[in-house]
Amino acid sequence: MLEGWRTTPGDEPSPLVMEPWIHALNDSEGYFIVDTSKAGLDFAERKPGSETVERCRIKVFEPDPGVGLAMAYKDSRLTHSLDRFAYGFLVARRRPFDPSDISSMLAYLRAGFHPERRPESLKRALPYTVPR
Amino acid sequence: MAVPRRNPGELEIELFCLGLRLAESCSLESDARPVSRTRAGLGSGLELVIPGELKDLWLNVPVEEDFVARSPFRLERRGADYEVVDERNREAYPVRVPSEPGWYQAKTSRGTKMKEVGVLQGTYLGIYVSNSCMYWYKEPAKNCKFCTTGFNVGVNEVALKDVADVVEVARRAKEESGVTFVHFNTGDQNGRGLKQIAPYVKAVKEQVGALVGVQAVPPGTNEELWQYDWLRDLGADHFSFCYEFHHPKWFAELCPGKEETVGQGAFFRAMEYCQARMPKGACSGEIIAGVEPIESTLEAIDYITGVGAFPTVCIFRPVIGSDMEHYPSPAFDDMVRVMRHMYRACMRANIPIGVAPNIEVSLIVNPDDAQYLVPRDLGFRAGRLRLRMLKWLAQRHFRRELMPHPIKGSLDGYPGAKPVTAHA
Incomplete structure (x- = not known):
């Protein structure tokens, strides 16, 4: 289930990029919180009974029209650091994200980015700048 | 057995191994160099200096990694100074936190x-x-x-x-x-x-x-x-x-x-x-x-x-x-x-x-x-x-x-070798 997702009028992301994620998150057994202070659809899981969200995050955004990108990452622990720790990137060019890729990515997120759960389709480098 | 007080060299090594937790008293955003991953091989930590009688020791101590959460070492601010406290034996070690240039x-x-x-x-x-x-x-x-x-x-x-x-x-x-x-x-x-x-x-x-x-x-x-x-x-x-x-x-x-x-x-x-x-x-x-x-x-x-x-x-x-x-x-x-x-x-x-x-x-x-x-x-x-x-x-x-001085070598090539082109 997804909580907190909203868009700014005039800044709606392409349905091609976002809709498969929204559906997958709403249908998932996990409970996901969107961080609306960050660009794109940026979310983390909150485990049952926990007050806080997990450190692992996924950011879905559209660097170019028709290009969907999802980055698995952790934020810095330090309040004064802007560092982000990326774990890989899922790319969908001029097509919706594959539901099985999204499912693998969510399983990876919920497993704390454990290397054994790393999706095979995850890229290790990307030619785009990731917005904050 | 109780953990003995570490000398500066031992403390440096143990901080590398275990990392350092940051107490809420720390105000690193104003006191410290930013943690930077510009060269992210093995260094992604906080720069510290451990003063010592033989020499001062510089180290980049892990602070971001998950294993750090289990470290017995905690960085605390005491007035204008910092110290590393070992929670196993309550020993405190004065350290310097280099400021951002x-x-x-x-x-x-x-x-x-x-x-x-x-x-x-x-x-x-x-x-x-x-x-x-x-x-x-x-x-x-x-x-x-x-x-x-x-x-x-x-x-x-x-x-x-x-x-x-x-x-x-x-x-x-x-x-x-x-x-x-x-x-x-x-x-x-x-x-x-x-x-x-x-x-x-x-x-x-x-x-x-x-x-x-x-x-x-x-x-x-x-x-x-x-x-x-x-x-x-x-x-x-x-x-x-x-x-x-x-x-x-x-x-x-x-x-x-x-x-x-x-x-x-x-x-x-x-x-x-x-x-x-x-x-x-x-x-x-x-x-x-x-x-x-x-x-x-x-x-x-x-x-x-x-x-x-x-x-x-x-x-x-x-x-x-x-x-x-x-x-x-x-x-x-x-x-x-x-x-x-x-x-x-x-x-x-x-x-x-x-x-x-x-x-x-x-x-x-x-x-x-x-x-x-x-x-x-x-x-x-x-x-x-x-x-x-x-x-x-x-x-x-x-x-x-350490003085700027003319260099005899040329970017255009090296005697006996194939010509090279500078990329920048």
Whole structure:
């Protein structure tokens, strides 16, 4: 289930990029919180009974029209650091994200980015700048 | 058994192994250098200085990684000062938190933020010339398993560094932070790494005046080793060879790109070639301790000092985001054994350690940091006296190198070699 997702009028992301994620998150057994202070659809899981969200995050955004990108990452622990720790990137060019890729990515997120759960389709480098 | 109070060298090693938690009293956003991943091999931590009676020790202590949450060490602020508190025995150790240099937030004439060009790592300026290590782009990826460099592209860094930007940053770092050593580093560049670094070396020597170090994947064949002679003509003072693991099996498994493109032997050939042509201790072999068997690490240290180079030994850090993030951090006792061996091997081989002015590398246990780990007997005192004399004798050479001066080498080519083209 997804909580907190909203868009700014005039800044709606392409349905091609976002809709498969929204559906997958709403249908998932996990409970996901969107961080609306960050660009794109940026979310983390909150485990049952926990007050806080997990450190692992996924950011879905559209660097170019028709290009969907999802980055698995952790934020810095330090309040004064802007560092982000990326774990890989899922790319969908001029097509919706594959539901099985999204499912693998969510399983990876919920497993704390454990290397054994790393999706095979995850890229290790990307030619785009990731917005904050 | 109760944990005894650590001496500065032991504390440095244990902080590398266990990391440091930050108490709420810390106000690092105003007091400290920003934690930076500009060169995200093994360093992603907080820069600290441990004062000591033999020398002060610089270290980049892990703060981001998940294992840090279990560390008994906590950084606390007491008034204007900081101390590391060991919760196992309530011992407190005064430390300094180096402040952010004023130039970090300044911009170059071209508008690039200076800290995105280079950062201080200890007391030297580290510049990762191009952050696109080609091992990351292969399918499947061939990156070194402990590294996270490729994940930074577009996330935390600017890509290719401009030569004019580098000169401006090096000049400010020298003037304002007292930097004497600029180190250029690059990942795999399809065999062009050394050529890529060449214009920066010449520019810094001629326009700034600093000791310059170079690190790149070495050429795969002996016929290409002339590139090191060319770089020396362009002003390079130091070459480092990061072969990481001495045991061939561990090298192949954890550095698949290096294994596939040049092989471990290329690092040995290049280091032996360069060290044979340069003053003792002008080259270094870089290894990671705490992953392969300790005996292999000790063997590496003996090999490196045996060829006249000095060992730079990193304590393995399961860096956040790396393939080895879930590996355990090394055991303190093992690392003390390694570093003690390193110090003794350097002294035995007469490697001049701690002689160059103001070079403290925070990502490693510097060879002379490990003097805290040995008994202070007659041999110890004689060794220190010898190093002090060497330092005095080398002063004139270093003074000259720290002045901007014309360089005889040319970027257009090297006698007897194929012409090369500067990329920037």
